[in-house]
Amino acid sequence: MGRILAIDYGLKRTGLAVTDPDRIIASGLTTVATHTLLNFISGYLAKEQVDEIVVGLPVQMNNTPSETEPHIRGFLKKLGKKHPQIPVRRVDERFTSKMAQQSMLDGGLKKTQRQNKALVDEISATIILQTYLNKPF
Template sequence: MNSYILTIFAPDMGRLLAIDYGTKRTGIAVTDELQIIASGLTTVDTSRLISFLKDYTSKETVDKIVVGLPKQMDNSASESEIYIQKFLVKLEKEIPEIPVERVDERFTSKMAFQTMIDSGLGKKQRRNKALVDEISATLILQSYMASL
């Protein structure tokens, strides 16, 4: 009797990594290697963000970094865009091999807060701004993935 081994090769893919940039804290979310599921990874002090990203990308394959694009309701840039632009310059200098895309992040903080309510988190947990930032990064990543 002949036996055959069927091997399915998945394409070599890396993760997508999303950033909800803040002047104090930054939420980070990633996908799995097949880029199917977006999950919150952590929240990092923004002062340590570049070193965190360099360390993470040295251990994990990241195909793209998605950074939230904060806009006002009239579609103009929000005040925090100035800080994000400075960060993007540093990111390009420190990790030039990974492309960066921007995604409109309007309403992600409100949606993150609503997600926390819907999942039954108590008031004390909902005041955890780090968790809100991480969930916001996850929503940015999900939005990007849905647009593909």
């Protein structure tokens, strides 16, 4: 069984999380500059077996797509062309940044650490992945 890779796509930075090979634990992987994301994923896929990719679906409170969604769709087209064998799933990512901030606070991180946007993005990707893992199928 392969890993599941999660993406919290942002216009500048993108947070990534991954499961263990048994798909039990979701862990933060890293944060990369978005313009390098496709190359990073290709390199990761060359080293690790990934069976699925989960991408956050940014929607407003009224269920309309956020302004980031067209950029995500463009990225997903490129990803699908480069790696058509890997299915992509979407997960509602509402409130993940707030949950990431709260988990950092609960974890006792100092204020300067909580202001690290790259860390927030990585934790948000982990929350997206954990949400996906918790979904009943």
